[in-house]
Amino acid sequence: MIVIVDYGAGNLASVVKALKHLGQECGISRDPDIVGQAEKWIIPGVGNFKATAPLANGKLGALLREGAQAGTRPLLGICLGLQWMFEGSSEAPGLRGIGVFAGECARFSGQVKSPHVGWDSILISGQSRLLAGVPWGAYMYFTHSYRAPVCGDTVATCTYEEPFTAVAERGNLFAVQFHPEKSGDAGMQILENFCAL
Secondary structure: OEEEEOOOOOOOHHHHHHHHHOOOOEEEEOOHHHHHHOOEEEEOOOOOHHHHHHHOOHHHHHHHHHHHHHOOOOEEEEOHHHHHOOOEEOOOOOOEOOOOOOOEEEEOOOOOOOOEEEEEEOEEOOOOOOOOOOOOOOEEEEEEOEEOOOOOOEEEEEEEOEEEEEEEEEOOEEEEOOOHHHOHHHHHHHHHHHHHO
């Protein structure tokens, strides 16, 4: 079963709806015992990086960190979940992310309208199990004011002011800045690929 981790950052119902549309068994939990029994984890989230504070310590945070470091269980971070998988964010100095991807998230400068909201294309630049069958330039739905840097694990970028990581992937660790559950057929393909791992 796929467990959607509830750490208080919202955006759970739309992910559940998308997975159920794909015929996937899933549940929502913040109970470390239930989360620990899951075959796969999804960490969604919207809003300020401070919302990830419950994942910084405690039994649930330790479980997710240990699981990510082991890399044996597929994990997908969505939007704020992607940012948490990096080292941190200038939005909440001193609050660390899980750090499986290198770099710190930063705010878009005043040169562009922020937040970056709406449909934008992703440019696939590397081999990716998560993006199998997704065409280069596919449009995804974004809504965020902070962006992750391009790093060695970036497999797709989007450009808004400058290129940023739209999708990162290493082994069984996956992260997307956009909302696949709100991104039409291409987004559903991504969720289907994750479910099939």
